[in-house]
Amino acid sequence: MKIYKVDKTLVSTNRIAMMEHKPLLVVREKDGGTPQVAVDPVGCKPGDWVICCGSSAARDATGVKGYPSDLTIVGIIDKWEVPQDADTTS
Structure with missing residues (x-):
């Protein structure tokens, strides 16, 4: 597991059926780091520090x-x- 900071919500209306309607968020290991997409089943908001598994x-x-x-x-x-x-600047 790793610690990430939630950057923003990712909107994707056209998805494969298996993805259902789970929220997607852009997260980064640190500010200025490479953005990654994470599935959010827990209800995060931008600015939250979160634990992710891969x-x-x-x-x-x-x-x-x-x-x-x-x-x-x-x-x-x-x-x-x-x-x-x-x-940690945004």
């Missing part, structure tokens, strides 16, 4: 074994001391 664990975390995800948010971090060397 690979087959990401598919399992959606609740559907065959779900096409390789990054899924599994928790919102309530309190976390951001490391001094982390760039």
Whole structure:
């Protein structure tokens, strides 16, 4: 698992049927980092720090074994001391 910051919502109206209507969010490991798309089954908002899992664990975390995800948010971090060397400007 890794810690990411939610950047923004990703809108995608045309999806394969298996993706259902689960929300998609753009997340980054740090500000200015490479954006990645994560499935959000927990209800995050931009600015939240979250815990994500990847690979087959990401598919399992959606609740559907065959779900096409390789990054899924599994928790919102309530309190976390951001490391001094982390760039947290938005």
